[in-house]
Amino acid sequence: MTQWLLQRLFEAKEQPKPTFAIQGTINWMRALSEIINSDEFSNEKISNVYNKVQRRPKNEKADTLAFENMLMAYHNLASLSSLDKEISHKYDVVRSAIVSWYYATYFAASAMVAASSGSKQETHSATAKVWHSDFAERGLLPYPFNLCLSTLVLKEVKTKIKDLRNGNSYDLSIYSSNVEEAKGACISYLNGTADYKKWEVEERVKASKDFKKLGVDNFRTKAAQILRDEALSKGQVNFLFQAFRYRGKANYRDSIFLSYGNSYEEKIGPFIHDLRDVTKAFIQMAAFYCKKRVVKEDWELFIKDLEENTRLSLPVNEIEI
Structure with missing residues (x-):
């Protein structure tokens, strides 16, 4: 079977x-x-x-x-x-x-x-x-427990992740054997959690009364984007959210x-x-x-x-x- x-x-x-x-x-x-x-x-x-x-x-x-x-x-x-x-x-x-x-x-x-x-x-x-x-x-946290994001707005997340990587290209496909590989994997998991949290926020926004009033089903319009980004700007990722x-x-x-x-x-x-x-x-x-x-x-x-x-x-x- x-x-x-x-x-x-x-x-x-x-x-x-x-x-x-x-x-x-x-x-x-x-x-x-x-x-x-x-x-x-x-x-x-x-x-x-x-x-x-x-x-x-x-x-x-x-x-x-x-x-x-x-x-x-x-x-x-x-x-x-x-x-x-x-x-x-x-x-x-x-x-x-x-x-x-x-x-x-x-x-x-x-x-x-x-x-x-x-x-x-x-x-x-x-x-x-x-x-x-x-x-x-x-x-007030030592590395790596201090890795965090204080927004889920995509543009800002990408900038922060790029800064954290500082040229490190390793990701979660690596079974780490040294610190550089490990850092890349940790940043990758942080980024992945941000994507997941972003999706959660977007689903809540779509279910909201304000979004339904717009008469749309996606975030292509300016009004929908403003509503989404306002919610995303309040989002967070830290070690506890990842856990x-x-x-x-x-x-x-x-x-x-x-x-x-x-x-x-x-x-x-x-x-x-x-x-x-x-x-x-x-x-x-x-x-x-x-x-x-x-x-x-x-x-x-x-x-x-x-x-x-x-x-x-x-x-x-x-x-x-």
Whole structure:
């Protein structure tokens, strides 16, 4: 039988080819891992980004929220570490590994937001927007987590991507083996996410009352373009938005590609290890920032309490630098 289920999915909906979907999935994480394990991402560079961050006035509620979210990030990192070390057939857990990676990232970013403004958002998208204004736009993230766009207007995105590339021609078709290839792949994923977010915005604009009043079905007219670009100018892409898209592809939209068809077994094991490495780096960055913001003695109490009371096998010092 020739991939019966895949044919059913192609007939029922727009379905990316598994080989294409898994290539981008593996190669982006490989690129991120290549960078965070290089001199581009180091304890010194994290320290340099946050060296001017001041401890805020005591805010017990916000600090508690930061600690709670760091605990959840730590738990998901522990899950990834176990999946990396203890599972022999990695295909069985690859989708779960991506979900753990996403939630570790999300909770660590939520801890940063709590330590920054003390706010708690009701949706993941809202958290990503606050994280954008609190960190991405303020230069409070080390590379590569600082890669972002503050508009989705096509002309402006192209200019920004060109500036970021600075002559780098590598893209997501590359399984990175050095930092230059990795940088190109990361910029490529940023650009791809911008295209996806642009499409989302355009679909919302087409469904709006203002667009329907124009009596058109595309953006060829000046009036339609103005309406579209006004919405696109408010769009954003940052690491959290990319992570949300990444988790969505794995968990919902591209359902088949992680466990069906051609075998990429030689890359699935290293892929889960890359997920683990990138997660650890992101959490350590978040912990470093939170430690500088919350009451100093309370951070030390938090770490000591986890050391004494956690039931997780991952040493607590894994989340600190």
